[in-house]
Structures are given as structure tokens and as C-alpha cells.
Amino acid sequence: MQRAEEIANCPECGHQIRVDRRYVTWCDKCDWNVDPTPREDHTPPWRLRLEQRLAESLFRELETGKIHRPGWDAARIGAHLLSALILLLPLIAFLAGVALIAFYRPLWLSGMLALLAFGLAFLFHPRAARLQEDAQPVPRDEAPTLYAVLDELADAIGTRRVSAVVVSTEANLWYQQIGWRFRPVVGIGLPLWAGLRPQERIAVLAHEFGHGRHGDARSGWVLGGAWSVLQELNETFSEGHGDRIRRELGYDEATGATMVSRMLNATVGIVVRGVAWLLERLAFRGSQRAEYLADRKAGEIAGSEATAQALERLVLADASYRALERALRFPTGIDPLEAVRREVTEVPAREIERQLRVSRLREARTDTTHPPTYLRTRLIRSRPATTARFVLGIDRSRAIDNELQPAATKALAELRAAL
Ligand SMILES: [Zn+2]
Ligand SMILES: [Zn+2]
Structure with missing residues (x-):
């Protein structure tokens, strides 16, 4: 293969930089052009600094501290109290409605007030987490190796074994407790999975199981339940896609129905979004x-090194999804997931380093579900290295890919049809 590399001088500091035409040219000395397409961001600088400081103070707490489980600080207690209130609201509203009808007269007035109370109870009723519709299940009897690995992992970490595995075409791996019985489900996003080496796969899965053990902001049933209610209400009371199109096309007649929906969006919607914002802030740390x-x-x-490398690969998630889309749009005879794997494993270390620096600029504020990747990898590498307790060999990793094949084919066909 022809080497696509040459040397240039940084226009900012004159330092020699390597140029690879396939990737962004940037300077590792002064960070020139490290983020050529910065996101539009109107957050005031003092807030960015504050959020970066918060992220780094939490990092230091873990770097030096002896924290082994999420502690109960004031914010976490607050988040649980707020969530409990949100979850109790429908019950209180329902009981209030019943009491109004039973004890309050005149009946026409109590009936109307009770209706309002029942409406509130209905709006705030908790929802069980559901699977996404496009997720393709991988049955246990068709994937013995995969489930054996997952069961061994769950046992090693001390969390429940999964009830199901699903695959999707998102560049993501997730762990969720589904339904009212909170059955643990692992979701495997194919483009991300394809680009991971065997031991990195174990690292990512172990991270997800780690949530099964310690929980996260949305997995405990109190916080998770409240969060699902807010999520659903937010969708109900925000400007829908249809409204926007109608307005852009100029059909902006203020009919009664649109007026009412706009009023609800402006009142209930704002309250819901405000409460969701507060809950997110409280649960953040x-x-x-x-x-x-x-x-x-x-x-x-x-093993610590495989884990750090897996996290570094996660910065290529978007790139791996784009690679998958391209492979589906312009088929070349190579299996699309193999095309993704090649493209991702070809990315040079220098490009990954650039993306990590971008994560420092962006993620302290944009990715609120996970701390910035550069801090996560730094924390793992700053601690004494650990060797793997669980090793996934190449053949077992391949066997898993074969077992995923039928579900993957369906998921890819759906994505291809949607493109
Ligand atoms: Zn420079
Ligand atoms: Zn996580």
C-alpha cells in the first residue's frame, strides 16, 4: 500500500507535523486544528470552565480516593427524593380524585376537579422500560458461546445473568433492565462491536455489567422510573416534527387544537423540561x-490495558457507524461488518489521539451520561496495571460473530431499507 503520509510545518507554532491526507491535519504540540468543526455552542465560558473543573475534581476524587461504590451525597439523596415525588404523584392524584368525588359537593364541580386529578394521574403513571422496536433478539439456544461468555462474566462481576441479547445497528453497547420484572438485557450495536478486538469486547461488556452491579443514573428503579415518566412527558409536550413542517410550509393557522397544544407545550412542557433538567443535574455526579x-x-x-484501548476505540463510534452506512449504500462484495472492521482497525493512533483531545474540548459538557473519555482512560492508566481475569480467545470471539450473524443480517437489512 502506498504511504499517504508526508511532513508539514504547523502554521501556528512551526512544529513539524505528520500529514495523512485521509485524516484531519493537526498539531500535537499546540493543538492547532485539533477540532476543525467545533460544534456551535452558546454556553458561556465561565460555565465551560466550571463544568471542566467539576469533571476533573471528580476524577481526582477517584484517582486518590478509596471509593468502591456510589456514595450517598446530598445530590444523590435529592435526586432520589425528587424521583420518589414524581413516582408518587400519580398515586396522590388518583386518591385525590376519588376523595373529591366521594366527599366534595356540588358533584359537578367535584367531578370536574376529579377529572383533572385523574388526567394528572394518567400523565404521570410510570412506564416500564421497553426494547427499541428495531432491536433484533438473539435467542439463547442459537448462541451458546455468546451466552456462556456473558454468564461467566456476570458471575465474575457478581450481577444477574442476562435474560436476552439484542443486536442493533447503532454504534453503541448498552445494558438495560426491561419491563416490570427488570430483566437485564444487553444490546450489541453492530458497527461498534465489529471494530473491537476480543479482549476489548470483554472490557466493554464488563463495563456494562458493572452498571448491573453498581447501577447508574437511570438504572435504579426509583431514578429510572422517574426518568422514564419525564422522558415520555417531554415527548408528548414538545413541538412535534409535524408542527415544524406545517409552520415551515406556511400552514400556520391558529386553529383551536394547535392553540391548545401550543399552550400545553409552553406550560406543562416547560415544567417537565425544568424538572428533567434538575433531576439530571442532581444525578450527574x-x-x-x-x-x-x-x-x-x-x-x-x-485487564487495564485492554479496557483503556476499548475506551479509546469508543471515540471512533461515529466513524464506525458512517463506515457501515457507506458499506450498505455502496456494496463492494465485502461483508459490510468486515468493511467496518477494516476501516476502524486501520485508523492510526495519531487520529485516535486527536479524537481524545477533542473529547477533552467537547465532552465535559456534551456527553453527560459518561465522563470525558480522556479522563476515563487516564484514570485506568494511572492505577497499577491489572492483568485480565477473563480472556476471550480469537476462536470464541469468532464463534460469537457467527452466532450473531442471523440477527445481524436482519438488522442490516432493515437499515439498508431505511437508507
Ligand atoms: Zn503547532
Ligand atoms: Zn457506562
Whole structure:
């Protein structure tokens, strides 16, 4: 293969930089052009600094401290109280409605007030987490190796074994407790999975199981339940896609129905979004801490170096999804997931380093579910290295890929049809 590399001088500091035409040219000395497409961001600088400081103070707490489980600080207690209130609201509203009808007269007035109370109870009723519709299940009897590995991992970490595995075409791996019985389900996003080496797969899975053990912001049933209620209400009371199109096309007649929906969006919607914002802030530190602890668990199980490398690969998630889309749009005869794997494993270390620096600029504020990747990898590498307690060999890793094949084919066909 022809080497696509040459040398240039940084226009900012004159330092010699390597140029690879396939990737962004940037300077590792002064960070020139490290983020050529910065996101539009109107957050005031003082807030960015504050959030970065908060992220780094939490990092230091874990770096030096002896924290082994998410503690109960004031914010976490507050988050649980707020969530409990949100979950109790429908019950209180329902009982109030019944009491109004039973004891309050005149009946026409109590009936109307009770209706309002019942409406509130209905709006705030808790919802069980559901699977996404496009997720393809992988039955246990068709994937013995995969489930054996997952069961061994769950036992090693001390969490419940999974009830199901699903695959999707998102560049993501997730762990969720589904339904009212909170059955643990692991979701495997194919583009991300394809680009991971065997031991990195174990690291990512161990991280997810670490959430099963320590929980995270959305997995406990109190916080998770309240969060699902807010999520659903937010969708109900925000401007829908249809409204926007109608307005852009100029059909902006103020009919009664649109007026009412706009009024509800402006009142109920704002309250819901405000409460969701507050809950997110309260749960923020706890959820970030849970992420670090899940990383630590992953390091103990998969080995610290594999875990750090897996996290570094996660910065290529978007790139791997784009590679999958391209492979589906312009088929070349190579299996699309193999195309993704090649593209991702070809990315040079220098490009990954650039993306990590971008994560420092962006993630302290944008990715609120996980701490910035550069801090996560630094934390793993700053602790004494651990060797893997669980090793996934190449053949077992291949066997898993074969077992995923039928579900993967379906998921890819659906994505292809949607493109
Ligand atoms: Zn420079
Ligand atoms: Zn996580």
C-alpha cells in the first residue's frame, strides 16, 4: 500500500507535523486544528470552565480516593427524593380524585376537579422500560458461546445473568433492565462491536455489567422510573416534527387544537423540561461516578490495558457507524461488518489521539451520561496495571460473530431499507 503520509510545518507554532491526507491535519504540540468543526455552542465560558473543573475534581476524587461504590451525597439523596415525588404523584392524584368525588359537593364541580386529578394521574403513571422496536433478539439456544461468555462474566462481576441479547445497528453497547420484572438485557450495536478486538469486547461488556452491579443514573428503579415518566412527558409536550413542517410550509393557522397544544407545550412542557433538567443535574455526579466504577470493574476483569484501548476505540463510534452506512449504500462484495472492521482497525493512533483531545474540548459538557473519555482512560492508566481475569480467545470471539450473524443480517437489512 502506498504511504499517504508526508511532513508539514504547523502554521501556528512551526512544529513539524505528520500529514495523512485521509485524516484531519493537526498539531500535537499546540493543538492547532485539533477540532476543525467545533460544534456551535452558546454556553458561556465561565460555565465551560466550571463544568471542566467539576469533571476533573471528580476524577481526582477517584484517582486518590478509596471509593468502591456510589456514595450517598446530598445530590444523590435529592435526586432520589425528587424521583420518589414524581413516582408518587400519580398515586396522590388518583386518591385525590376519588376523595373529591366521594366527599366534595356540588358533584359537578367535584367531578370536574376529579377529572383533572385523574388526567394528572394518567400523565404521570410510570412506564416500564421497553426494547427499541428495531432491536433484533438473539435467542439463547442459537448462541451458546455468546451466552456462556456473558454468564461467566456476570458471575465474575457478581450481577444477574442476562435474560436476552439484542443486536442493533447503532454504534453503541448498552445494558438495560426491561419491563416490570427488570430483566437485564444487553444490546450489541453492530458497527461498534465489529471494530473491537476480543479482549476489548470483554472490557466493554464488563463495563456494562458493572452498571448491573453498581447501577447508574437511570438504572435504579426509583431514578429510572422517574426518568422514564419525564422522558415520555417531554415527548408528548414538545413541538412535534409535524408542527415544524406545517409552520415551515406556511400552514400556520391558529386553529383551536394547535392553540391548545401550543399552550400545553409552553406550560406543562416547560415544567417537565425544568424538572428533567434538575433531576439530571442532581444525578450527574452520581452517574459519572458510577461510570468510573464500571470502568474500574472492566479493568479488573478484562485487564487495564485492554479496557483503556476499548475506551479509546469508543471515540471512533461515529466513524464506525458512517463506515457501515457507506458499506450498505455502496456494496463492494465485502461483508459490510468486515468493511467496518477494516476501516476502524486501520485508523492510526495519531487520529485516535486527536479524537481524545477533542473529547477533552467537547465532552465535559456534551456527553453527560459518561465522563470525558480522556479522563476515563487516564484514570485506568494511572492505577497499577491489572492483568485480565477473563480472556476471550480469537476462536470464541469468532464463534460469537457467527452466532450473531442471523440477527445481524436482519438488522442490516432493515437499515439498508431505511437508507
Ligand atoms: Zn503547532
Ligand atoms: Zn457506562
